[in-house]
Amino acid sequence: MTPAAWARPAAAQAERLTLWDVATLGAAGFLFLIYSQFWVFPILGDAGDPSASGLVRAIFLPAYAAGVALMALSPGATLRATARQPFLIALMVVVGLSTLWSIAPDQTARRVFAVYCTTLGGIVIAARFTWARLSEVLAACFAALAVIAFLAGLLVPSIGVMHEIFPGAWRGVWPEKNALGGIMALGFAVLAAAGVLNPRRAPVWWTFAGLSLLMVVLSTSKTSLVSLLMGLGAMIFVGLVRRGPVTRLATVWLAVVGVGLVAGVMLFAADAVFEILGKDATLTGRTKIWAAAMRQIELRPWTGYGYGVVWDVKDNWAPLHAIRKEADFTPIHAHNSWIEQWLGLGVFGLAAFGLFYLQTLALGAVAVFREKGAYLAFPVLVIYTLMTLTESMAVTYNDFRWVLFVIVAVKLAWPDREVERG
Numbered sequence: 001m002t003p004a005a006w007a008r009p010a011a012a013q014a015e016r017l018t019l020w021d022v023a024t025l026g027a028a029g030f031l032f033l034i035y036s037q038f039w040v041f042p043i044l045g046d047a048g049d050p051s052a053s054g055l056v057r058a059i060f061l062p063a064y065a066a067g068v069a070l071m072a073l074s075p076g077a078t079l080r081a082t083a084r085q086p087f088l089i090a091l092m093v094v095v096g097l098s099t100l101w102s103i104a105p106d107q108t109a110r111r112v113f114a115v116y117c118t119t120l121g122g123i124v125i126a127a128r129f130t131w132a133r134l135s136e137v138l139a140a141c142f143a144a145l146a147v148i149a150f151l152a153g154l155l156v157p158s159i160g161v162m163h164e165i166f167p168g169a170w171r172g173v174w175p176e177k178n179a180l181g182g183i184m185a186l187g188f189a190v191l192a193a194a195g196v197l198n199p200r201r202a203p204v205w206w207t208f209a210g211l212s213l214l215m216v217v218l219s220t221s222k223t224s225l226v227s228l229l230m231g232l233g234a235m236i237f238v239g240l241v242r243r244g245p246v247t248r249l250a251t252v253w254l255a256v257v258g259v260g261l262v263a264g265v266m267l268f269a270a271d272a273v274f275e276i277l278g279k280d281a282t283l284t285g286r287t288k289i290w291a292a293a294m295r296q297i298e299l300r301p302w303t304g305y306g307y308g309v310v311w312d313v314k315d316n317w318a319p320l321h322a323i324r325k326e327a328d329f330t331p332i333h334a335h336n337s338w339i340e341q342w343l344g345l346g347v348f349g350l351a352a353f354g355l356f357y358l359q360t361l362a363l364g365a366v367a368v369f370r371e372k373g374a375y376l377a378f379p380v381l382v383i384y385t386l387m388t389l390t391e392s393m394a395v396t397y398n399d400f401r402w403v404l405f406v407i408v409a410v411k412l413a414w415p416d417r418e419v420e421r422g
């Protein structure tokens with residue numbers, strides 16, 4: 001791009017789309033939608049095991065190819081953007097090395113390849129688009145998912161609504177209501193951000209944001225509703241901070257006080273909070289899983305058991321057998337992203353993820369004061385942080401939530417001026 005092109009108003013540039021631009025936008029959207037797995041449950045149903053289905057694994061291959069193709073279009077930008085997040089590189093190195101000590105090295109090797117491709121998808125999307133364009137790419141995907149979920153619940157309730165467990169709760173095209181609620185909470189944040197960053201199409205994106213809110217309500221997932229409201233609060237926080245120095249100071253002070261109050265309530269009156277949310281003190285058995293998983297971590301704290309295999313190896317000597325006995329049921333993951341990393345990747349993997357996460361949070365905090373992209377990044381980080389406490393959604397292969405986090409993390413380190421120079 002020439003200096004004259006840089007000088008053109010960003011809004012004018014944003015409206016000029018070549019056929020090549022449309023193709024790259026389509027590839028990014030296709031990649032993201034495939035990783036959303038909205039198509040898996042309708043194919044397999046309740047009894048299906050996605051990790052064991054050859055058909056499901058094959059359908060992810062075009063998403064891998066889309067990521068490689070986008071990288072091929074701008075390899076220099078992809079490499080430079082990746083280098084801005086050194087702890088992500090360190091994390092991927094530990095993931096790969098875990099094949100050496102995995103309790104199922106063949107499975108780990110396959111899943112290392114899958115998570116590398118998944119992570120690459122997030123990197124190339126972040127490296128290729130400005131914040132405004134990126135928000136609309138993601139918003140279009142979430143709008144499509146919201147419509148699909150709504151139509152599934154309305155027209156095919158045998159799929160879209162739960163009947164045995166939590167009867168009447170909507171699940172859209174995912175296995176259970178919390179999956180729908182969590183996805184739509186993230187979708188609300190992305191759609192609302194697209195409305196703020198692209199004022200000309202704001203009515204469209206805010207309409208779909210309203211649909212996402214409706215889907216969270218229909219899912220009856222209180223945790224997801226709290227996450228959505230926290231994301232909305234984060235967006236309002238960004239708006240107030242950017243209004244001026246006086247408003248900024250007052251907003252930051254109120255936010256610090258508010259976080260302190262919430263922490264105090266959770267520390268000293270957690271039972272009351274659980275009662276309001278309709279949860280038991282074990283978080284529906286999650287604390288049992290955490291305790292059992294920590295006991296297995298104590299046996300191999302430095303290395304863990306290998307990436308992506310703890311919950312699939314069912315032999316009597318494997319960690320899942322002991323966790324199942326202690327928890328009185330068979331979990332499918334640790335229900336905590338931090339415990340999951342320690343269990344699979346050991347201390348070094350946990351440290352690498354922790355440093356990557358902290359670097360991203362620090363960049364997000366700085367962006368609140370400097371970047372309009374904070375309208376997208378900060379709410380997503382708030383919601384993602386809350387979800388990592390009760391779900392294993394970090395460093396996950398074929399999972400768009402990990403893709404979304406990588407997109408935000410890399411984009412925070414790769415500002416719009418770098419994209420425009422590309």
